[in-house]
Amino acid sequence: GxxxxxxxPTLSVQEGDNSIINCAYSNSASDYxxxxxxxxxxxxxxIIDIRSNMDKRQGQRVTVLLNKTVKHLSxxxxxxxxxxxxxxxxxxxxxxxxxxxxxKGTTLSVSS
Amino acid sequence: xxxxxxxxxxxxxxTGKKLTVTCSQNMNHEYMSWYRQDPGLGLxxxxxxxxxxxxxxxxxxxxxKVSRKEKRNFPLILESPSPNxxxxxFCASSLYANQPQHFGDGTRLSIL
Numbered sequence: 164g165x166x167x168x169x170x171x172p173t174l175s176v177q178e179g180d181n182s183i184i185n186c187a188y189s190n191s192a193s194d195y196x197x198x199x200x201x202x203x204x205x206x207x208x209x210i211i212d213i214r215s216n217m218d219k220r221q222g223q224r225v226t227v228l229l230n231k232t233v234k235h236l237s238x239x240x241x242x243x244x245x246x247x248x249x250x251x252x253x254x255x256x257x258x259x260x261x262x263x264x265x266x267k268g269t270t271l272s273v274s275s
Numbered sequence: 276x277x278x279x280x281x282x283x284x285x286x287x288x289x290t291g292k293k294l295t296v297t298c299s300q301n302m303n304h305e306y307m308s309w310y311r312q313d314p315g316l317g318l319x320x321x322x323x324x325x326x327x328x329x330x331x332x333x334x335x336x337x338x339x340k341v342s343r344k345e346k347r348n349f350p351l352i353l354e355s356p357s358p359n360x361x362x363x364x365f366c367a368s369s370l371y372a373n374q375p376q377h378f379g380d381g382t383r384l385s386i387l
Contacts, residue, residue, distance in 0.1 A: 195373055197375055197376075199378075204380070204381075205380050205381070206279075206365050206367075206378030206379050206380045206381050207318070207365070207367075207378045208378070209375045209376070209377065212375055252317070252318070254318075256373055260372050260373040261323055261325070261331070261372050262308065262320040262323060262333055262334070263318075263320070263376060265310075265317045265318040265319075266317060267315070267316075267317040268317065
């Protein structure tokens with residue numbers, strides 16, 4: 164069935180380092196992917212998205228890479244800051260495009 | 276400010292007592308959705324709505340009802356709540372399906 168998973172449940176980095184959060188997806192027909200950030204007590208917050216006709220997309224301090232050959236998605240955060248500490252989810256669209264299917268999340272901890 | 280507003284944010288109630296969680300968005304979005312978030316299971320879709328008067332089941336619809344009489348509102352109804360519906364609930368909206376969804380800050384329900 165369709166599923167989205169993350170390789171690591173936790174990631175700890177030092178302030179200023181670059182962070183890479185990985186995600187594997189199983190549905191080769193998925194054509195839309197999103198990264199969300201969830202802070203404690205809040206709802207998921209949109210970070211960046213990418214459609215399947217792209218391999219890379221950049222935002223402010225963030226880059227998403229999509230490798231359709233191996234069905235892999237990654238989020239790179241440059242110069243990680245303590246405020247980046249949160250749970251990060253990748254999500255893919257369902258077959259009908261009517262729902263996002265979320266992975267289980269990676270907790271990013273940034274120490275000063 | 277563009278936002279998705281859920282009420283209540285917290286509720287403790289008893290089995291069988293009907294409750295409604297309201298969701299309202301001020302972005303004129305056509306698509307709205309409800310998710311529940313449980314430890315180890317991630318975010319799972321309950322119901323969604325493509326537009327006014329158009330609703331459909333997500334992955335875990337049992338025990339829930341929704342309605343979409345107006346574009347801005349999408350209430351979640353638990354007719355006879357049970358303890359297995361204790362969870363953190365999120366409402367989300369987007370302009371259309373397959374677009375970044377904006378999430379509310381969540382409603383934590385405890386059913387005793």
